[in-house]
Structure formats: structure tokens, C-alpha cells
Amino acid sequence: MTTSPRQRLSPDTRREQLLDLGVRLFATRTLDEINIDLLAEEAGISRGLLYHYFGNKQDFHEAVVRRAIQDLIEVTGPVDEDDLMTRMMISLRNYVDYVTANHTAYVSIVRAASSGNETMHAIYHDALTALIDRIWESSTPEELAAAGIPDTPAIRLLARGWAALTEYVVLAWIEDDRGMSQDELIGNLALALAGIASAVRGGTSD
């Protein structure tokens, strides 16, 4: 171990700062529109140094998408509320706010995940799974039973399908709100999940 004569940011911290900037640039741009050159210009440092931190363009894009998804998972994280439905409504509101504020980037991630790039698909799919499986992981069995969302393979699969529904509906609502307020949108999405769980629970024997 050596001690540096003056305080310097560790390479990891510096990389994190640059990644933060990359994610901020990404919010209003597509993946194709952000690259090492743009980041170098905005950060005022050399392209060479950025390639040192991020490798090639593909690695840089993956790092930015991982960070953006990590932000999404954090802002929609479980809050300290007793009621499962209240927690879900707050998470949904934070999701809608995030997708609205980062619309271009979000659409770009969805496209990258669907385009046949296996790494992007895996990052996106893991995030979707994590976001939804959190419903069961952050709740007690009693709460889940009371909310009518027991843990069965069928309901877990349908809940992931509900995440696809939610993504579709929120993106369509941002384009044309059809006279629905954000409160109505969020209420409808939460009710849809409850309706799905209730219908499936009543309709199968497992």
C-alpha cells in the first residue's frame, strides 16, 4: 500500500462519475447518439482516457445501460409503507416518472434489448425479472395472501406479463394520454395486476 501525496479520485470513483455523466447524456438521446466522443467533449477529458475506462463503444453502451437500469431499479425500490398496494402504487408512480423523464433512453433500451443483441437482452430481461420478483421478495406471505397474490409459477409468469403490459401502456400514455391523468393511469395499472391475480387465482387449482 502506498499513500498518494495528494487526494485523488480512485479510478473506480472516476469511472462512476463519468458513467453518471453518460447516463445524464443518455436520458434525452438514443444509444446510437451517445458515444465516447460525446462523453469526452462533455467531460472535457481525452478520448484515450475514456477508452481506458470503458473499452470499446459496445462496452461503453452496456455500462451506460446497466447503470440506467440500476437507477430504475433503485428509484422504483420498495418504500417503507405497511400496505402492499400502497407500496406498489408508489413504485408505479416512480416508474412512470422515470420513463417520462428518460423517455428517449428508455425506448432505446427496449429497442436494443429486442434487436437481437444478447447482452442487452439479458440486462433488460434480468431487470424485468428483478423488478417483478421484488413483489414477492419484499412482502410477507400474509401480505401476499391478503392482497390475493400468492406465489405460484402461473402468477409469477402472468406478473412478468403484466410488466410487459405496463411498459406498453406507459409508453403509449406518454405519446397520447387519452384523457387519463397520471393518477388514473397508475390506479388502472395497479388494478390490472390485482385483477389478473384474482382471475388467475380463481381459475386454476394450483
Added chain:
Amino acid sequence: MTTSPRQRLSPDTRREQLLDLGVRLFATRTLDEINIDLLAEEAGISRGLLYHYFGNKQDFHEAVVRRAIQDLIEVTGPVDEDDLMTRMMISLRNYVDYVTANHTAYVSIVRAASSGNETMHAIYHDALTALIDRIWESSTPEELAAAGIPDTPAIRLLARGWAALTEYVVLAWIEDDRGMSQDELIGNLALALAGIASAVRGGTSD
């Protein structure tokens, strides 16, 4: 008007036949894997003639996808059954059968629609809209009221979201059926739509 000395297929009929062959080749291949060369080989005719019928590669891909989607809309079309829920279950079964039989092609269409190709996106989006809006168009207001699916902008939007849910769930089920039979899958999907409609209907004032 001249009369041909022997029966010849009209150019339109010939093009349709070639397109049928293109769609059959597509069922087990991705869009990237089918092209004029493959079609020429399978049909036993010259590449030049095929370019005459289909223009460039992009036009050929669009023609094949349009035809595949048209087939999907036809096989899932409304059947002659009095009960709306029965009609929906039959459509769903035909949808699951179609996606199972044409899995590679279907995934490839979804990818092309999501990848930023505007024409493919429009073809896919129009098909999704047509498939879902058919619920209202093929039913009487009395039937819709009895089934709990009134015609409101919110329910139409959520129903399109349910189509996204259905696509996600069916593709995931084909990869891993999680112990669910096809009957259970179809029952769960139909119940999910009823549950969504019921929840949204009860939760909003429109």
C-alpha cells in the same frame, strides 16, 4: 385484351404463390436467414425474376412479414360462436398454435418491429391494434356489457397492453411451460383480460 394461347398464371397469382413459399420458408427461419437467393433456389426460378416481383431485399422482407401477419389475423379471426368468451378462447388457442408453429419467424418479426425499422414497427403495431380492436368490432354492445368489457379509451389501451402481456407470456411459455398445459395457459390469458377489464371498470368513473 389478348388471350394467351395456353393457361398462364397472372403475375399477381404467381407473386402470391411465391410469397406463400416465402412465408413457409420463414416459419422456421429468422428474417435475416431468408432472402431472394433462398427463395430462388426453393422455387427453382431465377433471382432476376424474383427481383422483378419483389424489388429489393427490404421490400421482400416487408412483403413476407405482411403476409405472415395477414395469416395470423386470419387464423385468429372471430369464429361463429354465440358466446364472446368462447370466441376469445378459440382465437387465443389459434394464436398460441400459430406462434408455436412459427416461433422463429414470430420472434424475428417482434425483433424487427422493435429494432427501429419504422415500416416493420408500423406493420406490427397495426396488426396488434387490429387483433385487439376486433374484440369490440365483432361483438354487440350487449355482449360487451355482459362480458364486462365496455368500450372506453382506458379499457382499449389496457386491452392493447394485455396483447403485449399475452405475447410475452406465450413466448415465455413456449420456452418453459412451467407445468402449465395449453388449456391452462389459454384459460389464464382469457381470465387475465376479464380481470383487467373488471378491475379497471370498477376503479374508474368513465
